[in-house]
Amino acid sequence: MTDSMNSTTYTNARLVTPSGVVENGWLRVAGGRVDALGEGPAEGRDLDGAWVLPGFVDLHVHGGGGHSALASRDAIREAIAFHRTHGTTSTLVSLVTSPLDRMAEAAGWIADLTEEGLVLGGHLEGPFLAHSRCGAQDPDALRAPDRAELGRLLDAGRGTIRQVTIAPELVNTNGDTGLDLIRDLVARGVVAAIGHTDATYEQARAGIEAGARLVTHVFNGMRGLHHREPGPLLAAGEHPDVVLEVINDGVHLDDAVVRMLDRLAPRRLALITDAIDATGIGDGDYLLGAMHVRVKDGQARLIENGSLAGSTLTMDAAVRRAVNDVGLPIETASHYASAVPARVLGLTDRGTLTPGARADLVFLDDGLRVIEVP
Structure with a gap:
């Protein structure tokens, strides 16, 4: 009424x-x-x-509905419209590792759409990532940490790049390190995320001490959890201010692992999709940046080596699985889909059903x- x-x-x-x-x-x-x-x-x-x-807040979206974030400004619009039909009302647009010129151009599109109020901003998933954990990132486009190059990408986004994934252990011959990049991001008010990394527990802790406050799709694209080398997961789990991204599609993480993460870092998980353009379209062959991807039975994998290449997940499906398959209360699933990702970005105006x-x-x-x- x-x-x-x-x-x-x-x-x-x-x-x-x-x-x-x-x-x-x-x-x-x-x-x-x-x-x-x-x-x-x-x-x-x-x-x-x-x-x-509350509407879902997705920190990690590469595309959807047949549209890729690296294709064009209009393709991003269409991908956002697709995900909205699945409950996502706030989106951070993610760019896979690509040549710097292409990433800078796409960062400009994201800036335009952010200024229109259509998206929250951009997430650069690279290019300063570990070759050994590149997953579906283009290995030929990966870069050693370079503060000037990072600054160029941030400038191309005109203040709208809100999150960057970094491998903290990397060192450049020019003396720049992954830790330097994390500190630069924090100084510019950008969320530094640890991901696509072979960092040890100690190296990940150093990244967190430098200011990293997010882990990109936990367990995927990183050194695993071992009883003699706990790796980035435990370093992040021990810090009360670090949030863990979770791709809850039943493929990237077993349901029992999601339950373990909920116990390890209660109220600090952020459900994400990591969705690619194939989401909502179906099986077939696609491109993720420069990488050839085949989707079969809803799973997206590189044709070259079978590595997982994003997902075909939507946020409503992630929430549904969290309740029906993982066994989380709906209040917890909702918190992980809305309030936590909003909090990561410092957005206090959304993510909860509260007055105001x-x-x-x-x-x-x-x-x-x-x-x-x-």
Whole structure:
């Protein structure tokens, strides 16, 4: 129901709030914000018991709906529109490692779209990554850490690059190190993420001490967890301010591993998609940057060596799996899909159903499938 103050009230809903699920809840939206919410009968639009969650915040998206972030400005628009239909209301556009000129050009597109308010900004997944853990990144485009080159990419993004993945252990012959790049990112207000790295536990800790506060798709593209060399995972798990990205598609991580991560770093996981252009399209052959990818049975792998190459995951599916397969409470899954990634970026205006927050909403049915993104 819309009244004279241009507000809309949703009723008969299951509201997923920071303090728990409000059964038979109502929520009033005014001026694009959550105005109030409560429990019990109310006048308004009857949602017939639908779940209402804060819109999803995806920190890691390369494309979707047949559109790649490296293709064009319009392709990014189309990918964002596709993911919105799956509940993602805030997106950080990710660029795979490519030649510097191409990454700089795409960073400019992202800046344009950020200034329009369509996206949150950009995430550079490279090019300062370890060859030994490059995964589906183009090995020919990887670079040794170079502060000037990093500055060029950040400048191309005109202040809209909000996250960069770095291998902290790398050293350049010119004296620049991965740790230098992390410090430069922090100084410019950019989130430094550790990823595609062969860092030891000690090297990862050094990266965290330099200011890194995120781990890119944990366990994937990094040294694993070993009882005599715990690697980046445990270094990150021990620090209370570090968030771990999780690709919860049942392929990148076993469900038991996701449960372990939830115990290791409670309230510090961020569900991401790492989605490529094939998402929502189906099996077939695709390009991820310069790398040839084959999608079969929904799994994206490099044709050359079978390495996982992003995913075909959507955020609603990640949340659904978190509840139905991993066994997390819906409040926890929602927190990991919205509040935690918003917090990583310092966004205090979204990610929760609380008065004053942006009214970025997603309505889900009993099977946790999207009914509507109002």
